[in-house]
Amino acid sequence: MNRVVVIGAGPAGLIAAACAAQGGRQVTLVDDNPEPGGQLWRGGGGGVARQKLEGVNVALLNGARVVAAHGNTLTVETRDRAIALHWDQLIVAAGARERFLPFPGWTLPGAMGAGAMQAFIKSGLDVRGKRIVVAGTGPILLAVAALAKDKGAEIAAICEQAPAWRVRRFAFHLSMAKILEAIHLKRKLRGVPLYYGTWVREAEGGERVRRVILSDGRAIDCDYAACGYGLVPNTELLRLLEGRENVHAVGECTGIGGYLKSAVEGAAAGYRVAGDDSQANKLRPVIEQARKFAVRLERTFAPRAELRSLPRDETVVCRCEGVAFGALRDLPNWRYAKLHTRCGMGPCQGRVCGPAVEFLFGWKPDSTRPPVLPARVDTLMGGSDA
Amino acid sequence: MRIRIDGREFEAPEQCSVAAAILNTGAAGFAPLCGMGICMQCRATVDGAPLMQACQLPCREGMTVETR
Amino acid sequence: MNPDVAIVGGGIVGAACADACAAAGLCVVVVEHGVEGGGATGAGMGHLTVMDDSEAQFALTRCSVDLWNRLGPELPANVEYTPCGTLWVAADEEEMGWVRRKHAWHADRGLRTEILDAAALTEAEPNLRRGLAGALRVPCDSVIYQPAATRFLLDRSRAGIVRVRATAIGEGSVRLADGGQLSAGAVVNAAGVDAPRLTPGIEIEPRKGHLLITDRLRGFARHQLVELGYLKSAHGSRGDSVAFNLQPRATGQLLIGSSRQMGATGPEVEPRMLSWMLRRAVEFMPALRSLPAIRAWTGFRPCTPDNLPYIGLAPGARSIYVAAGHEGLGIATSLATGLLIAAAIAGGPTPVPPAPYDPARKAAHAHSH
Numbered sequence: 001m002n003r004v005v006v007i008g009a010g011p012a013g014l015i016a017a018a019c020a021a022q023g024g025r026q027v028t029l030v031d032d033n034p035e036p037g038g039q040l041w042r043g044g045g046g047g048v049a050r051q052k053l054e055g056v057n058v059a060l061l062n063g064a065r066v067v068a069a070h071g072n073t074l075t076v077e078t079r080d081r082a083i084a085l086h087w088d089q090l091i092v093a094a095g096a097r098e099r100f101l102p103f104p105g106w107t108l109p110g111a112m113g114a115g116a117m118q119a120f121i122k123s124g125l126d127v128r129g130k131r132i133v134v135a136g137t138g139p140i141l142l143a144v145a146a147l148a149k150d151k152g153a154e155i156a157a158i159c160e161q162a163p164a165w166r167v168r169r170f171a172f173h174l175s176m177a178k179i180l181e182a183i184h185l186k187r188k189l190r191g192v193p194l195y196y197g198t199w200v201r202e203a204e205g206g207e208r209v210r211r212v213i214l215s216d217g218r219a220i221d222c223d224y225a226a227c228g229y230g231l232v233p234n235t236e237l238l239r240l241l242e243g244r245e246n247v248h249a250v251g252e253c254t255g256i257g258g259y260l261k262s263a264v265e266g267a268a269a270g271y272r273v274a275g276d277d278s279q280a281n282k283l284r285p286v287i288e289q290a291r292k293f294a295v296r297l298e299r300t301f302a303p304r305a306e307l308r309s310l311p312r313d314e315t316v317v318c319r320c321e322g323v324a325f326g327a328l329r330d331l332p333n334w335r336y337a338k339l340h341t342r343c344g345m346g347p348c349q350g351r352v353c354g355p356a357v358e359f360l361f362g363w364k365p366d367s368t369r370p371p372v373l374p375a376r377v378d379t380l381m382g383g384s385d386a
Numbered sequence: 387m388r389i390r391i392d393g394r395e396f397e398a399p400e401q402c403s404v405a406a407a408i409l410n411t412g413a414a415g416f417a418p419l420c421g422m423g424i425c426m427q428c429r430a431t432v433d434g435a436p437l438m439q440a441c442q443l444p445c446r447e448g449m450t451v452e453t454r
Numbered sequence: 455m456n457p458d459v460a461i462v463g464g465g466i467v468g469a470a471c472a473d474a475c476a477a478a479g480l481c482v483v484v485v486e487h488g489v490e491g492g493g494a495t496g497a498g499m500g501h502l503t504v505m506d507d508s509e510a511q512f513a514l515t516r517c518s519v520d521l522w523n524r525l526g527p528e529l530p531a532n533v534e535y536t537p538c539g540t541l542w543v544a545a546d547e548e549e550m551g552w553v554r555r556k557h558a559w560h561a562d563r564g565l566r567t568e569i570l571d572a573a574a575l576t577e578a579e580p581n582l583r584r585g586l587a588g589a590l591r592v593p594c595d596s597v598i599y600q601p602a603a604t605r606f607l608l609d610r611s612r613a614g615i616v617r618v619r620a621t622a623i624g625e626g627s628v629r630l631a632d633g634g635q636l637s638a639g640a641v642v643n644a645a646g647v648d649a650p651r652l653t654p655g656i657e658i659e660p661r662k663g664h665l666l667i668t669d670r671l672r673g674f675a676r677h678q679l680v681e682l683g684y685l686k687s688a689h690g691s692r693g694d695s696v697a698f699n700l701q702p703r704a705t706g707q708l709l710i711g712s713s714r715q716m717g718a719t720g721p722e723v724e725p726r727m728l729s730w731m732l733r734r735a736v737e738f739m740p741a742l743r744s745l746p747a748i749r750a751w752t753g754f755r756p757c758t759p760d761n762l763p764y765i766g767l768a769p770g771a772r773s774i775y776v777a778a779g780h781e782g783l784g785i786a787t788s789l790a791t792g793l794l795i796a797a798a799i800a801g802g803p804t805p806v807p808p809a810p811y812d813p814a815r816k817a818a819h820a821h822s823h
């Protein structure tokens with residue numbers, strides 16, 4: 001038997017699943033969102049996601065999260081049942097999440113990630129007439145601001161922490177398509193203040209965000225502060241599967257490189273599991289190209305050192321367990337912090353504070369164990385086979 | 387679609403997530419962070435089931451949501 | 455200046471030894487190569503319970519649980535000291551017989567326990583399934599967050615921490631992996647499952663256990679709940695076993711245990727054991743099924759052949775002491791262990807007769823053959 005399972009129905013996973021199925025494989029595609037599409041085509045992307053699967057035989061499992069992996073079996077949880085999913089070839093396309101860095105006020109209602117703002121708008125958040133500050137780093141800021149403006153929001157400011165010269169140098173190397181995309185976005189955002197080398201130092205307001213203070217001291221009134229510091233790959237599943245054969249990692253979970261990297265890596269893995277190595281090999285040069293872009297992206301938008309001094313002693317770093325910066329500052333490593341302050345031990349399992357403490361203190365993540373996502377007790381008791 | 391959030395009725399658009407619906411009502415103290423199933427800050431009691439991830443859950447007609 | 459006592463191992467047992475020695479006026483250094491409380495201590499449950507497997511076990515656990523209860527009010531909030539008591543749950547009439555025998559046995563020794571019939575059990579813990587026979591309530595038992603307790607004891611002892619691995623122990627000295635050497639009046643081996651590496655002649659085997667913790671769900675259970683069958687699991691055959699053992703944490707989380715495996719050496723969470731353990735728990739508490747679990751992990755209990763810890767002078771030694779091998783009760787019995795060690799080093803009264811825990815007992819046993 002040659003059962004292919006693909007985890008993640010973002011661009012990488014969708015394309016991988018489609019290519020594998022075209023090659024005659026029996027493919028199951030699992031994703032935890034209600035609709036396929038991943039980050040880019042969240043909510044289905046107006047039908048784009050499902051189009052990728054048209055005419056190919058892929059079993060799509062939506063609203064299904066992979067919570068554990070053991071041997072050649074995945075434990076998958078849906079709203080009402082648990083499934084043991086066997087694989088012979090596994091494609092992990094688990095994507096990336098946003099990096100959040102703590103600053104005073106980041107836990108107030110109205111403060112959220114930049115990608116989060118985009119996701120919420122795509123899933124029904126009404127931003128008409130709202131004043132929004134979009135801040136943090138990366139190309140995503142422009143995309144978020146353009147979407148919000150399009151939906152009737154007033155963008156009070158866009159703050160990119162990377163200095164202007166670095167972003168310009170990055171732009172210089174972009175492909176024509178990407179340059180056109182950027183021009184298109186900028187045109188949409190005409191009249192919106194865009195500050196480079198600037199970041200949100202603090203968010204204020206009693207019950208919810210009312211204004212943000214920028215690094216240059218300026219105060220800007222707003223209803224929402226959308227701050228995201230780039231993306232971090234979702235590597236938990238891969239770490240759980242470490243050392244296993246026939247596991248292919250593709251897309252953002254192997255490094256942040258945008259749509260093209262995810263698409264071509266996905267296609268190559270899809271061909272490969274279908275036994276079509278020659279097609280897969282043809283994609284090598286494009287993949288190389290995409291990976292170079294990923295490196296430039298990372299260099300350009302690396303968070304600056306000043307962001308390490310934003311949190312005050314009382315600023316919460318681990319939101320699940322309510323652990324403040326002051327309690328962590330002088331500790332030797334994450335293992336110690338976990339045990340003695342419970343930082344990272346709450347329901348998000350350090351997905352939010354992990355990248356933050358890595359940036360703030362240089363702490364490396366420690367072991368990964370099942371369940372990689374919260375799971376019902378009966379799921380871990382063993383599900384039915386599929 | 388009509389749903390109840392903390393005892394009050396609201397109209398939610400098609401394909402609206404529970405978290406977006408709660409944000410639209412401006413419910414006090416609701417501070418979701420990621421919008422994509424990672425941070426667990428959006429959890430709410432939905433139709434009696436506690437700790438549901440509201441950002442991963444589409445609204446359905448007649449749903450009851452408690453944010454605390 | 456050399457310390458009076460060098461303790462190898464910064465788990466709860468080493469920390470309690472440090473605390474008791476400091477209270478006896480001794481100057482203490484702790485050698486810990488990992489994180490304080492990061493060994494078996496951090497992996498365990500933090501149930502402070504009186505056990506009655508043998509007179510010696512009863513004496514040690516009871517004394518130590520009393521010490522904890524006296525310390526309770528002084529513990530900082532992060533230790534989450536919760537005097538919730540234990541319910542030993544009887545599944546059927548046979549086990550109800552054990553409940554009555556235990557009750558009488560405890561009464562003979564001046565420990566107040568309480569028999570709950572089926573109705574009283576349901577009232578006490580409505581989430582347990584119907585049809586259980588009853589329970590024995592041990593009101594003096596409690597629960598703590600043991601890594602924080604370890605930190606508290608170490609801080610209170612003002613022990614210096616040496617963050618290196620100890621490679622050997624001699625009379626009055628500890629050899630360190632960095633090439634250094636630590637001189638001290640006395641050395642205590644509190645290295646948990648690793649203790650036999652430093653003290654030949656004692657026998658400790660790791661006994662693997664799984665645990666799972668849920669999200670915060672305040673009010674689901676009020677007592678530490680343990681099935682009476684646990685006693686079979688803990689002390690019966692050396693094969694793999696599981697038992698229903700559920701602990702409500704101060705955070706509102708539930709800690710679900712427990713499993714026991716001899717001979718398993720890897721720390722990985724084993725789906726077979728996890729699933730078996732959870733099935734057992736759900737048999738007693740069906741509503742657990744739908745609760746969200748956030749994490750599972752494993753730990754290794756330091757297990758001796760007779761299930762009693764080694765506390766006292768190492769076999770054939772003059773100033774080397776052992777405080778290790780506490781199996782599944784090291785959190786509970788740590789404080790009494792500390793007092794025994796301090797008394798052995800500095801003199802003075804012992805909290806319980808020390809003979810049953812003498813590390814030389816096995817050696818003596820071996821000689822008689």
Ligand SMILES: Cc1cc2nc3c(=O)[nH]c(=O)nc-3n(C[C@H](O)[C@H](O)[C@H](O)COP(=O)(O)OP(=O)(O)OC[C@H]3O[C@@H](n4cnc5c(N)ncnc54)[C@H](O)[C@@H]3O)c2cc1C
Nearest residue numbers: 008010011012032038039040066095115251252258259262
């Ligand atoms: C918040 C955010 C916003 C972004 N916005 C843009 C944008 O506006 N424009 C742009 O070009 N790029 C954007 N990106 C980058 C975008 O992610 C990539 O361009 C591309 O979509 C990556 O595709 P992928 O398939 O590798 O990963 P993703 O699209 O992230 O897909 C991964 C999928 O796997 C699912 N998954 C992960 N773990 C599990 C599990 N254990 N069980 C089940 N399912 C799981 C995820 O929920 C997700 O649906 C954004 C990224 C993020 C994180």
Ligand SMILES: Cc1cc2nc3c(=O)[nH]c(=O)nc-3n(C[C@H](O)[C@H](O)[C@H](O)COP(=O)(O)OP(=O)(O)OC[C@H]3O[C@@H](n4cnc5c(N)ncnc54)[C@H](O)[C@@H]3O)c2cc1C
Nearest residue numbers: 463465467493494495498499501620646663753784785786
């Ligand atoms: C699943 C499980 C549940 C449990 N539940 C309970 C419970 O509810 N109640 C209870 O009372 N007990 C319980 N226990 C048992 C309890 O955890 C142990 O008995 C206790 O933690 C033992 O403490 P220790 O200090 O001897 O060992 P450890 O905590 O293992 O400490 C030994 C320390 O020595 C260090 N060390 C080892 N070798 C060296 C060296 N050469 N140099 C320097 N440092 C060294 C280690 O790094 C470690 O930190 C449980 C155990 C498990 C596994």
Ligand code: FES
Nearest residue numbers: 421425426428441
């Ligand atoms: S908003 Fe982060 S998990 Fe829902």
